[in-house]
Amino acid sequence: MNREDIVFNYPSKVIFGEGKSRELPEHILQLGSKRPALITGPNMPKTEAFGQIKRTLQDAGLNPFMFHGVEPEPPIELLEDASNMIRKEGCDLLIGLGGGSTMDFTKVLGVLAKWDDVVLEQIIGINKVPRKGLPVILLPTTSGSGSEVSPVAIFTFKEEQVKKGIVSPYLVCDVAIVDPVLTWEVPRHITASTGMDALIHGIESFISINSNPLSRELSLSAIRKIYGFLERAVLDGKDRQARYNVSLGSLLAGMAFSMAGTAAVHALAYPLGGEFHVPHGVANTVMLRHVLEYNLPGNEKLYEEMAQTMISPLKDRESKKICPDDVIDLVMKLAEAIEVPSRLRDLGIPKEAIPRMAEAAFEEKRLLGNNPKQLSVEDIRLIYERAW
Ligand SMILES: [Fe+2]
Incomplete structure (x- = not known):
């Protein structure tokens, strides 16, 4: 490929603007979900941003399964537990609300929760994810990682004390909703x-x-x-x-x-x-x-x-x-x-x-x-x- 060639691989929808997170229910329904899961870190439920998202979902009659266990710079082991939980709950769409760690985690969780033949250790690196996972909607609450549009997810490997990336076009989310209001409390x-x-x-x-x-x-x-x-x-x-x-x-x-x-x-x-x-x-x-x-x-x-x-x-x-x-x-x-x-x-x-x-x-x-x-x-x- 010529150095100046352009390959454009982004979420199907990128929505940016103050208050746009209130449109979340529409996008969940458009993706055909009946049982979404909301993925966050442990501190997120204390925030006004979370309260607003929760109310928006409730007003639309949506009652998502909640997972609040994403640690910062998430250890890879956490993914297996979360994916078992998502499968048990029968969730068909993931919403990642948080900073880079939560969004990275949600992207890979979508693949593991959908496909039980995908082995975590085998998808580390570039282009190792075999196919797309559950639909994923991402809402960043920090202005930093760019994970809402990127094909990258970074995890900490505690034993080896290193961080490694999973990079795949299948990690690009379906809908990115970037609402600056969600960052006000950071x-x-x-x-x-x-x-x-x-x-x-x-x-x-x-x-x-x-x-x-x-x-x-x-x-x-x-x-x-x-x-x-x-x-x-x-x-x-x-x-x-x-x-x-x-x-x-x-x-x-x-x-x-x-x-x-x-x-x-x-x-x-x-x-x-x-x-x-x-x-x-x-x-x-x-x-x-x-x-x-x-x-x-x-x-x-x-x-x-x-x-x-x-x-x-x-x-x-x-x-x-x-x-x-x-x-x-x-x-x-x-x-x-x-x-x-x-x-x-x-x-x-x-x-x-x-x-x-x-x-x-x-x-x-x-x-x-x-x-x-x-x-x-x-x-x-x-x-x-x-x-x-
Ligand atoms: Fe970075």
Whole structure:
């Protein structure tokens, strides 16, 4: 395939807008469901967003089976239990309401609950899922993972202390409903770290060697919206305009990386999550500066384009010429302003862990293969040293 060719593989419906989650019952009925299941994490039932979804379903005469057991960065073992439960209850559609962990979990659960011949261990990796599972509707409550449009699901393997992905077009959900109102209650530090993840999706998909003309436009729009509004969304979670733009930016970034992929920032971040349980957005932010510095030589034009997108041309008409490394300063200043850590040592990770983290990151071939520059284990080790 030519590098500039475009393959477009998204949910059949992507619905975006304030209040759109109230349309959920229509979509459940359109998909022919008689017995849906609502999948969330344990804290979700305490939120107003959950209460609103529950009332919407009840008003439509729908009484879904409730599963509230999704842990953050979910361990793979949890899937077997949940899938037995869904089968026993005779559920015919899954609704995932939550952040990236809940949505990733729901996507794979749809496959396991429908097909008892599908073995979890055999679908880890790329294109190993044999066929589509139960219909899935996803409603993100954080603006970060892009899981509502992506074919990717990430799980923690506790014994090996690693995170691994399941990637398949059969994991793309049927309906994604992105309602910024669902993000209003998200606490500051989670808005900050998930927002950085979304911004990094925009950046990494933009510089990915597998980007195409459509994904690059989506990446730049995502960067512009998230960079422009994330600080405001963190400072005031009820800032409607900020929440709207960060939600839309996160969706656009998810669409961009669903085509172009993410790259070395994500590859180097995964060992921090797998072994030290650093939240995904924080792990990415810690690696960001150093991976961007490594990738800069040879990619100056792409960096300049990103910096140009971030700096409003009107505001800075008089300012100095834009340099490629401005993009690094701008994103790291934003991370500092919204108090997302940017050094490995601040996360309590011992320096001695660096060699084994470098070995683990080097195995992330799926992500490293998208990176604009190749990395050896030694390159990765040096990047970790700088980030420490
Ligand atoms: Fe991510």
